[in-house]
Amino acid sequence: WAGLQQRCRTAIRKAEKNGLAAQRSTDPAFLDSLYALVAAVFARQKFTPSYDAGRLRRLWDAMRPQAKVEGIEIRKGERLAAAGLFIHDGHQAYAWSEASDPEFNTLAPNNLLYWEAKRLYAARGVGHLHLPGAAGSPIGKFKASFNPEVLSFPFWIRDRDPLLRW
Numbered sequence: 001w002a003g004l005q006q007r008c009r010t011a012i013r014k015a016e017k018n019g020l021a022a023q024r025s026t027d028p029a030f031l032d033s034l035y036a037l038v039a040a041v042f043a044r045q046k047f048t049p050s051y052d053a054g055r056l057r058r059l060w061d062a063m064r065p066q067a068k069v070e071g072i073e074i075r076k077g078e079r080l081a082a083a084g085l086f087i088h089d090g091h092q093a094y095a096w097s098e099a100s101d102p103e104f105n106t107l108a109p110n111n112l113l114y115w116e117a118k119r120l121y122a123a124r125g126v127g128h129l130h131l132p133g134a135a136g137s138p139i140g141k142f143k144a145s146f147n148p149e150v151l152s153f154p155f156w157i158r159d160r161d162p163l164l165r166w
Contacts, residue, residue, distance in 0.1 A: 004115075008145035011108035012115050015074070018107045020081055022116040025071035028064075031056045034071070034083040037099035044102070056085060056097060063087055072116050074100075074109040082109035086117050092128040093121045110142065 004012075035053040042049050063069035068089065074082040084098030095117065100109045114131065121129050131143045 005145045008111055008115075011111035011145075015108040015112040019076050020074050020104070020107055020109055020112055021076075022112055023073050023075065024120070025073050025083075027071075028057065028060055030071040030073065030083065031060055031085070033073075033080050034085060034097060034099065037080070037083055037101060038097055040101075041099045051097075059085070059087070059096070070117075070120065072113055072120070074104075074113050074116075076104065076107070079104075081107065082113045084113050084117065086121075086129075088121060088124075088126055090124075091126065092130060093117070093126050094130045095132065111145075114143075 032053065035049075035056055038049050060069055060071075068087060070086045070088075072084050072086065073080060080101065081104035082098070082100035085096045087094050087096050095114070098110070098113060100113070114129075118129055
């Protein structure tokens, strides 16, 4: 808790004070709700997600028997404010897919979502929680409030169009 920036701690307290609550989900129906949030986030930016709901289900089905995947929901009463799918190997955990309903964004559901993931994996002795996002982007600035160690991973993308390939 002390390692978080003050603005992050304040946002987490605000979320809880305003009735947001975190819960772990073991029901695969959670994936449909998560994907609906993800698709809505992309649609507001005139994009589509780079994966379909089937990929979430395949990931869940492959990793759930070994207890290497977790669903976390942030709710206000019965309403879903944010959700995230996290995978782990016992040493490191990854935020694989997460999104929130913009109607609740002033209540800081994403802060509570990541805080709950940090608490969950710390309790299990998982040493690292990876929260992908470009450091200078708005999402990177948000995630910086958790005081992460910033890591760079080189990568390259091969375009599907043969005219654009090198």
